[in-house]
Amino acid sequence: MLLQFAQTALLILVVIAVFNMIIFVHELGHYWAAKWRGLKIDRFQIWFGKPIWSKTINGVQYGLGWIPAGGFVALPQMAPMEAIEGGNLDREALPPVKPLDKIIVAFAGPLFSFLLAVVASLCVWGLGKPADMLETTTIGYVEVGGAGEAAGLKAGDKILAINDNPVSTWVGTLDCVVLNIATSRGDKIKFSIDRPGEGVLTKFSGFKIPETKKWHRAGIRTVGLEPQGKGPVTIGAFSGENAPAQRAGLLVGDEIVSVNGAAATSVPQVVDSIKASGEKPVEFVYRRAGKEATATVTPLVPVSGQEKGEVRPLIGLAPDQDAYVRAGLINPNPVDQLTETVKTMWITITSVISRDSSIGLQHLSGPIGIGKVQYNFLLMDHPVLRIIAFLVLININLAILNLMPFPVLDGGHIVLACMEWIAKRPVRVKLLEYIQLCFVFLLFGVMLYVSSKDLFDDFGRGGDVPKRGKLVFPE
Numbered sequence: 001m002l003l004q005f006a007q008t009a010l011l012i013l014v015v016i017a018v019f020n021m022i023i024f025v026h027e028l029g030h031y032w033a034a035k036w037r038g039l040k041i042d043r044f045q046i047w048f049g050k051p052i053w054s055k056t057i058n059g060v061q062y063g064l065g066w067i068p069a070g071g072f073v074a075l076p077q078m079a080p081m082e083a084i085e086g087g088n089l090d091r092e093a094l095p096p097v098k099p100l101d102k103i104i105v106a107f108a109g110p111l112f113s114f115l116l117a118v119v120a121s122l123c124v125w126g127l128g129k130p131a132d133m134l135e136t137t138t139i140g141y142v143e144v145g146g147a148g149e150a151a152g153l154k155a156g157d158k159i160l161a162i163n164d165n166p167v168s169t170w171v172g173t174l175d176c177v178v179l180n181i182a183t184s185r186g187d188k189i190k191f192s193i194d195r196p197g198e199g200v201l202t203k204f205s206g207f208k209i210p211e212t213k214k215w216h217r218a219g220i221r222t223v224g225l226e227p228q229g230k231g232p233v234t235i236g237a238f239s240g241e242n243a244p245a246q247r248a249g250l251l252v253g254d255e256i257v258s259v260n261g262a263a264a265t266s267v268p269q270v271v272d273s274i275k276a277s278g279e280k281p282v283e284f285v286y287r288r289a290g291k292e293a294t295a296t297v298t299p300l301v302p303v304s305g306q307e308k309g310e311v312r313p314l315i316g317l318a319p320d321q322d323a324y325v326r327a328g329l330i331n332p333n334p335v336d337q338l339t340e341t342v343k344t345m346w347i348t349i350t351s352v353i354s355r356d357s358s359i360g361l362q363h364l365s366g367p368i369g370i371g372k373v374q375y376n377f378l379l380m381d382h383p384v385l386r387i388i389a390f391l392v393l394i395n396i397n398l399a400i401l402n403l404m405p406f407p408v409l410d411g412g413h414i415v416l417a418c419m420e421w422i423a424k425r426p427v428r429v430k431l432l433e434y435i436q437l438c439f440v441f442l443l444f445g446v447m448l449y450v451s452s453k454d455l456f457d458d459f460g461r462g463g464d465v466p467k468r469g470k471l472v473f474p475e
Helices: 002-037 099-127 147-151 177-182 267-277 303-307 334-353 367-378 383-402 410-423 429-456
Strands: 043-057 060-074 139-142 158-162 189-195 199-205 225-227 230-238 255-259 282-288 291-297 317-322
Touching (some): 002 043, 002 367, 099 334, 099 383, 099 410, 139 147, 147 199, 158 177, 225 267, 255 267, 267 282, 267 317, 334 383, 367 383
Antiparallel strands (some): 043 060, 139 225, 158 189, 230 255, 230 317, 255 282
């Protein structure tokens, strides 16, 4: 237990270190540009708020704030930010700086974030990253009563395009089936399919948005489709001790040919067929060592379910099927990585602001969500390569978001400097402080909202099988 706690704590520290490195590199760009252009530097602080640690070196206060979000380099000669960063520590009168210097200093932060993304992309190019893609677009199962079934989609259909956007994988790329369904617009989703024996067809489907708790993120669009598996459906495991499926003579590795007369084509199809039986016996045709046989499995309520008053009968069988997963590492070149990241960001932003999209502000991730992603990467295979690949995504996002022309952001500073350059005089300080403070509250409000979804999204999500303990069936 103590060892597990220590490992978890170490992983969390690694996540914090990576997050702070990203911020540090961005702010280092501002810092070095300010020194180059001769600007007064008051503070170099990671995270906002009153410093919980600080040290002054050569007139610059370096510190760590108590609000774990972002960071800043306090430059009194730039647009005034006293309400956020504090006033000029030395209380000295400072000469104005040229608009060009302000533009250079403001642009340096996003530039350094971009350069860090380039360095990370070069590492990915040389070292590789996990493919993490499902290389099929063929439907293996259509949910009974789902939107896909109503649209006339069938198992065996190969999806060629969604809303006229060609697809090449089920999940794992920008042109995948899942992403194109989730980010679709309007009331209907257009599917271009290739059906064996009928050729290319066009189907229009509705969609379903799963219900969630108020504190969870809203669900995303689904059509009730599952990808085609590779090879037969087999018995992967038994989900309980003395399970009814074991009593009926079934073994791990048996190929499931049919369930209640329906051919076993995919894991979801087998699961739904079992659930449809309810409390009635389930008839299996299975293949073992090349020979077919039959087994009748009578569902039972597990002992743990009886103790809790749960009456749902189970057979304790977990089906399995190989997927068309691309294994190993891929080595995309830096240009492709950066281009894909920009496209991902464009899809995300346009989906959020679109009125006929089901993607909203709540589907974005804040610092907590970013940390959870990194933590999960550390628990998977090739954790270092995953983190390096993630640096490409997060730093390009950071660079582009900071270049948006809003007060407080680097893009806002650039716009103000351009206005000053054109008008030949600085913007009114009091008005500017008021506008910036309003945007700070707006920015923190958005961050708190998104972070609340990051924090509570996993709470209260139940499951059919408890995460701890064992299912034990009665004798």
